[in-house]
Amino acid sequence: MVKKICCIGAGYVGGPTMAVIALKCPSIEVVVVDISVDRITAWNSDLLPIYEPGLEDVVKKCRGVNLFFSTDTEKHISEADIIFVSVNTPTKTRGIGAGKAVDLTYCESAARMIADVAKSDKIVVEKSTVPVKTAEAIEKILWHNSKGINFQVLSNPEFLAEGTAIQDLFYPDRVLIGGRETPGGQKAIETLKEVYSNWVPEDRIITTNLWSAELSKLAANAFLAQRISSVNAISALCEATGADVTEVAYAVGEDTRIGPKFLNASVGFGGSCFQKDILNLVYLCECNGLPEVAHYWEQVVKINDYQKTRFVSRVVASMFKAVSGKKIAILGFAFKKDTGDTSETPAIDVCKCLLRDKAKISIYDPQATEDQIQRDLTMNKFDWDHPIHLQPLSPSAVKQMTVTWDAYEATKGAHGICILTEWDEFKQLDYKKIYDNMQKPAFLFDSRNVVDPEKLREIGFIVYSIGKPLDAWLKHTPVVA
Numbered sequence: 001m002v003k004k005i006c007c008i009g010a011g012y013v014g015g016p017t018m019a020v021i022a023l024k025c026p027s028i029e030v031v032v033v034d035i036s037v038d039r040i041t042a043w044n045s046d047l048l049p050i051y052e053p054g055l056e057d058v059v060k061k062c063r064g065v066n067l068f069f070s071t072d073t074e075k076h077i078s079e080a081d082i083i084f085v086s087v088n089t090p091t092k093t094r095g096i097g098a099g100k101a102v103d104l105t106y107c108e109s110a111a112r113m114i115a116d117v118a119k120s121d122k123i124v125v126e127k128s129t130v131p132v133k134t135a136e137a138i139e140k141i142l143w144h145n146s147k148g149i150n151f152q153v154l155s156n157p158e159f160l161a162e163g164t165a166i167q168d169l170f171y172p173d174r175v176l177i178g179g180r181e182t183p184g185g186q187k188a189i190e191t192l193k194e195v196y197s198n199w200v201p202e203d204r205i206i207t208t209n210l211w212s213a214e215l216s217k218l219a220a221n222a223f224l225a226q227r228i229s230s231v232n233a234i235s236a237l238c239e240a241t242g243a244d245v246t247e248v249a250y251a252v253g254e255d256t257r258i259g260p261k262f263l264n265a266s267v268g269f270g271g272s273c274f275q276k277d278i279l280n281l282v283y284l285c286e287c288n289g290l291p292e293v294a295h296y297w298e299q300v301v302k303i304n305d306y307q308k309t310r311f312v313s314r315v316v317a318s319m320f321k322a323v324s325g326k327k328i329a330i331l332g333f334a335f336k337k338d339t340g341d342t343s344e345t346p347a348i349d350v351c352k353c354l355l356r357d358k359a360k361i362s363i364y365d366p367q368a369t370e371d372q373i374q375r376d377l378t379m380n381k382f383d384w385d386h387p388i389h390l391q392p393l394s395p396s397a398v399k400q401m402t403v404t405w406d407a408y409e410a411t412k413g414a415h416g417i418c419i420l421t422e423w424d425e426f427k428q429l430d431y432k433k434i435y436d437n438m439q440k441p442a443f444l445f446d447s448r449n450v451v452d453p454e455k456l457r458e459i460g461f462i463v464y465s466i467g468k469p470l471d472a473w474l475k476h477t478p479v480v481a
């Protein structure tokens with residue numbers, strides 16, 4: 001009978017996941033611990049550290065009842081029956097495998113902490129996304145320091161997507177639990193399965209061996225990202241031929257073997273997971289002597305980078321091949337709608353390119369904060385994925401950039417607009433009013449197919465919509481790389 005769960009890591013996964021477990025399992029005490037005092041303070045305040053629809057409601061119902069956020073890591077680990085490890089697994093920035101391999105420092109320190117403070121048997125659940133065989137490393141750390149305690153390690157990767165985390169957790173497509181094929185391993189799987197059975201139908205709980213569970217997570221993200229790179233690759237061909245990517249994606253997705261989801265052309269995928277996890281997969285393939293397989297998956301990331309460069313080239317080419325000194329409004333900075341998260345958002349690459357070309361950019365996003373945007377535009381690649389208090393401070397503010405709290409303010413006097421996130425409110429804007437306040441010719445580059453290009457062309461805009469037939473202006477403007 002599970003009485004207490006402790007989760008190490010109070011981030012996008014640890015916080016919402018544990019809040020839902022607490023809600024659905026009132027008899028279990030759930031404590032989320034973190035080394036970041038600021039994060040824990042925020043979880044205990046009215047202003048939660050992450051924005052996620054429905055999260056506040058769940059936290060308010062359980063916090064102080066059977067859900068707690070604490071920095072007293074040792075106490076709660078030692079008291080828990082099940083310990084989830086939901087810490088950062090960033091891409092390594094230096095040393096062997098830099099730029100691809102996962103930095104497992106935080107996972108290892110969590111495992112060592114568990115080994116140090118445990119006084120009774122524990123089930124340790126790998127929630128973080130990790131390279132295959134990480135569970136073996138965790139087992140070794142625990143078993144070599146066990147002092148006679150029985151540790152069982154499970155892999156229970158998380159599939160929630162940001163912006164829909166609470167719905168995904170309430171109604172998961174599946175819960176995946178991998179464990180050792182030993183009596184002890186199977187018993188641990190059953191114990192964790194019982195926790196999820198409080199709200200997840202039995203047939204949605206998949207049990208596998210440890211390595212299948214670890215690899216399934218990487219494979220799932222690689223398949224999802226591959227769909228986006230596929231449709232984005234087709235979007236380039238659509239623009240070259242006069243086909244419309246929305247029509248093509250619909251026609252393709254109606255095949256029940258392919259399905260309609262995840263076929264929206266965009267400026268590229270962002271978020272904390274896809275790129276990191278594919279690079280992790282690529283590195284695993286290389287380490288296992290499979291260069292062709294590594295090369296295959298690497299192309300998904302390459303097409304993603306190509307799509308971002310292609311978009312910026314379109315912007316610069318259309319605006320008389322020069323954006324120096326011109327004001328460009330950026331509508332949307334988060335990596336997708338309904339989240340304030342800016343991890344690996346394509347907006348970072350687009351803005352950095354425009355800034356390098358000396359454009360003045362004015363950004364409006366309904367959720368991303370100015371401080372975060374400044375950090376994103378000054379931080380080195382992959383640094384963002386370390387615990388917040390270990391990240392470097394912004395060395396200097398980007399002077400050619402302003403952040404506004406209103407789309408009309410951002411676009412006032414602008415030469416061009418780039419829509420980079422598909423926030424619903426961008427569909428409802430008064431584009432006539434925006435047009436009237438812009439420099440002419442007024443350009444609008446829609447990287448998410450949010451606006452109706454025909455309506456905007458009627459107003460007077462020169463419109464570029466990703467993967468859609470080009471208007472006359474763009475057709476006759478060759479794109480420079």
Ligand SMILES: NC(=O)c1ccc[n+]([C@@H]2O[C@H](COP(=O)([O-])OP(=O)(O)OC[C@H]3O[C@@H](n4cnc5c(N)ncnc54)[C@H](O)[C@@H]3O)[C@@H](O)[C@H]2O)c1
Nearest residue numbers: 009010011012013034035036087088089106128129158387
């Ligand atoms: N963000 C997502 O949507 C998502 C979805 C599925 C899986 N994942 C995976 O889950 C893991 C966590 O991701 P996240 O987005 O929640 O990260 P995050 O950065 O939001 O949170 C991780 C937290 O762990 C804390 N931490 C690190 N080391 C610690 C330690 N030794 N002791 C205590 N706390 C420690 C950090 O301070 C941080 O608050 C990653 O492996 C990620 O790939 C993320």
Ligand SMILES: O=c1ccn([C@@H]2O[C@H](COP(=O)(O)OP(=O)(O)O[C@H]3O[C@H](CO)[C@@H](O)[C@H](O)[C@H]3O)[C@@H](O)[C@H]2O)c(=O)[nH]1
Nearest residue numbers: 158159160161162262263264266268269270271273335336
């Ligand atoms: O048709 C689409 C769908 C998504 N995207 C983009 O792809 C990125 C990722 O979107 P999404 O997958 O919805 O969000 P994440 O929160 O990154 O979730 C992914 O990454 C998580 C972390 O591993 C997994 O748990 C989820 O299952 C997986 O969907 C975003 O930039 C989206 O704008 C597109 O460009 N076109």
